[in-house]
Amino acid sequence: xxxxxxxxxxxxxxxxxxxxxxxxxxxxxxxxxxxxxxxxxxxxxxxxxxxxxxxxxxxxxxxxxxxxxxxxxxxxxxxxxxxxxxxxxxxxxxxxxxxxxxxxxxxxxxxxxxxxxxxxxxxxxxxxxxxxxxxxxxxxxxxxxxxxxxxxxxxxxxxxxxxxxxxxxxxxxxxxxxxxxxxxxxxxxxxxxxxxxxxxxxxxxxxxxxxxxxxxxxxxxxxxxxxxxxxxxxxxxxxxxxxxxxxxxxxxxxxxxxxxxxxxxxxxxxxxxxxxxxxxxxxxxxxx
Amino acid sequence: xxxxxxxxxxxxxxxxxxxxxxxxxxxxxxxxxxxxxxxxxxxxxxxxxxxxxxxxxxxxxxxxxxxxxxxxxxxxxxxxxxxxxxxxxxxxxxxxxxxxxxxxxxxxxxxxxxxxxxxxxxxxxxxxxxxxxxxxxxxxxxxxxxxxxxxxxxxxxxxxxxxxxxxxxxxxxxxxxxxxxxxxxxxxxxxxxxxxxxxxxxxxxxxxxxxxxxxxxxxxxxxxxxxxxxxxxxxxxxxxxxxxxxxxxxxxxxxxxxxxxxxxxxxx
Numbered sequence: 001x002x003x004x005x006x007x008x009x010x011x012x013x014x015x016x017x018x019x020x021x022x023x024x025x026x027x028x029x030x031x032x033x034x035x036x037x038x039x040x041x042x043x044x045x046x047x048x049x050x051x052x053x054x055x056x057x058x059x060x061x062x063x064x065x066x067x068x069x070x071x072x073x074x075x076x077x078x079x080x081x082x083x084x085x086x087x088x089x090x091x092x093x094x095x096x097x098x099x100x101x102x103x104x105x106x107x108x109x110x111x112x113x114x115x116x117x118x119x120x121x122x123x124x125x126x127x128x129x130x131x132x133x134x135x136x137x138x139x140x141x142x143x144x145x146x147x148x149x150x151x152x153x154x155x156x157x158x159x160x161x162x163x164x165x166x167x168x169x170x171x172x173x174x175x176x177x178x179x180x181x182x183x184x185x186x187x188x189x190x191x192x193x194x195x196x197x198x199x200x201x202x203x204x205x206x207x208x209x210x211x212x213x214x215x216x217x218x219x220x221x222x223x224x225x226x227x228x229x230x231x232x233x234x235x236x237x238x239x240x241x242x243x244x245x246x247x248x249x250x251x252x253x254x255x256x257x258x259x260x261x262x263x264x265x266x267x268x269x270x271x272x273x274x275x276x277x278x279x280x281x282x283x284x285x286x287x288x
Numbered sequence: 289x290x291x292x293x294x295x296x297x298x299x300x301x302x303x304x305x306x307x308x309x310x311x312x313x314x315x316x317x318x319x320x321x322x323x324x325x326x327x328x329x330x331x332x333x334x335x336x337x338x339x340x341x342x343x344x345x346x347x348x349x350x351x352x353x354x355x356x357x358x359x360x361x362x363x364x365x366x367x368x369x370x371x372x373x374x375x376x377x378x379x380x381x382x383x384x385x386x387x388x389x390x391x392x393x394x395x396x397x398x399x400x401x402x403x404x405x406x407x408x409x410x411x412x413x414x415x416x417x418x419x420x421x422x423x424x425x426x427x428x429x430x431x432x433x434x435x436x437x438x439x440x441x442x443x444x445x446x447x448x449x450x451x452x453x454x455x456x457x458x459x460x461x462x463x464x465x466x467x468x469x470x471x472x473x474x475x476x477x478x479x480x481x482x483x484x485x486x487x488x489x490x491x492x493x494x495x496x497x498x499x500x501x502x503x504x505x506x507x508x509x510x511x512x513x514x515x516x517x518x519x520x521x522x523x524x525x526x527x528x529x530x531x532x533x534x535x536x537x538x539x540x541x542x543x544x545x546x547x548x549x550x551x552x553x554x555x556x
Binding site (some may be wrong): 104183186187188189190191192193194195196199203204205207208281283284 | 343344345352360363364365367368369371372374375376377378379388389392393422436437440441446
């Protein structure tokens with residue numbers, strides 16, 4: 001390799017140099033795979049924002065009520081970790097929210113997957129549920145909060161029920177499109193290998209729909225995570241959403257910022273876990 | 289072993305708002321046990337429709353298909369199918385794919401394992417038995433498809449352009465494998481292809497079909513498959529009698545295409 005073409009792996013990692021394959025390409029604009037990570041610029045951007053934060057709060061460019069300083073956030077975080085918030089530990093706030101999301105997604109999947117499969121397989125099920133699904137689907141779950149408060153009040157059940165609804169329709173549609181996506185050759189192959197209808201369902205239709213179902217679970221998790229925070233903003237005495245809502249009432253911007261950051265981190269964490277699970281459980285995804 | 293009879297089979301597809309399409313018109317033939325029949329024809333001649341009817345995936349508009357004395361009304365394990373591609377279960381390993389038929393039938397695990405091991409050995413995939421099928425090349429995947437079909441011990445094997453998606457070299461190798469399996473198992477085989485060479489080489493009998501409506505144009509008895517079992521395939525395909533037949537059939541298919549194009553330009 002000539003010296004001109006040699007680039008250190010650090011430069012490549014930072015995205016300041018193209019990797020050896022991209023370097024050979026003459027057409028780069030318009031080829032998305034020739035766009036490198038640009039990590040160096042990411043680092044500069046984040047560092048710049050952190051410095052801006054430090055400078056603006058330290059020199060009093062911005063009032064603490066609008067954005068807290070490092071030390072305020074740090075102190076508050078220590079306090080939240082040791083004492084919790086309003087007699088509930090930070091961990092309990094987080095786990096209350098996560099528990100609600102997992103329950104909602106779980107019940108949504110338990111009912112939604114069989115319903116979606118049925119809608120993909122039987123004209124009776126499709127005919128019966130299609131109007132309901134198509135009507136309820138575009139309604140944002142948050143718009144159902146008033147109705148659910150009227151029905152079930154504001155206790156735990158009401159929240160989980162809301163999340164259940166949010167996930168239910170996503171799961172129905174995911175399972176149905178999983179069934180619709182089956183390659184008819186696979187079904188024919190199974191039948192001519194002697195499989196019964198039930199065996200075709202269990203060994204062909206269901207595994208074939210798994211990638212779609214998993215995508216549904218991932219979307220459900222994301223939507224429910226967004227919905228739970230919003231639902232807790234409306235009414236709850238614990239949960240990460242309620243924490244920031246109450247903190248707002250006391251003008252504790254530092255707690256609000258910490259709460260929002262936690263929401264972002266957990267949302268990101270859920271997505272990561274789902275991706276790992278997906279690669280582990282459905283390695284054949286996208287190979288059919 | 290059983291005889292397959294296709295009797296006066298016609299198939300008309302009626303799609304609302306369009307003229308009905310006659311895909312097959314009065315197709316009849318008999319296939320004795322252990323025969324290897326290749327079906328050749330230009331696209332649109334209804335050869336895949338015919339195979340789907342024999343497999344039991346479609347019911348003919350007229351006529352019937354009978355295996356020995358049983359009327360074909362739906363798919364069954366008696367009539368195995370090998371598809372062009374995409375019909376393997378990618379969530380299963382090679383071994384599990386091949387074991388699919390026997391395990392659905394509830395055969396004892398041990399017996400199934402024996403069958404599967406033997407077949408994987410035969411198609412040369414013993415070292416790949418625990419690999420997921422999506423990691424295999426196209427040719428290997430078709431070997432799995434052949435083994436999966438044979439594991440079920442069907443009376444007749446229907447192949448719908450089984451080598452159509454493979455590259456030319458792999459294709460030649462697979463042709464040899466199909467001949468070998470035919471010889472070893474003595475199965476009745478119907479093989480559909482759009483390659484004239486393949487049809488000649490892999491057919492003890494060859495049916496050439498014509499389109500609009502799909503019908504049998506001509507039938508040949510051929511010596512090449514038998515020879516292919518002992519002689520070098522390249523030599524067979526380069527021999528003058530093979531080339532002569534190939535040109536004869538190609539000319540016939542070209543004429544058909546011309547006729548269709550002619551009809552089209554008249555009507556348009």
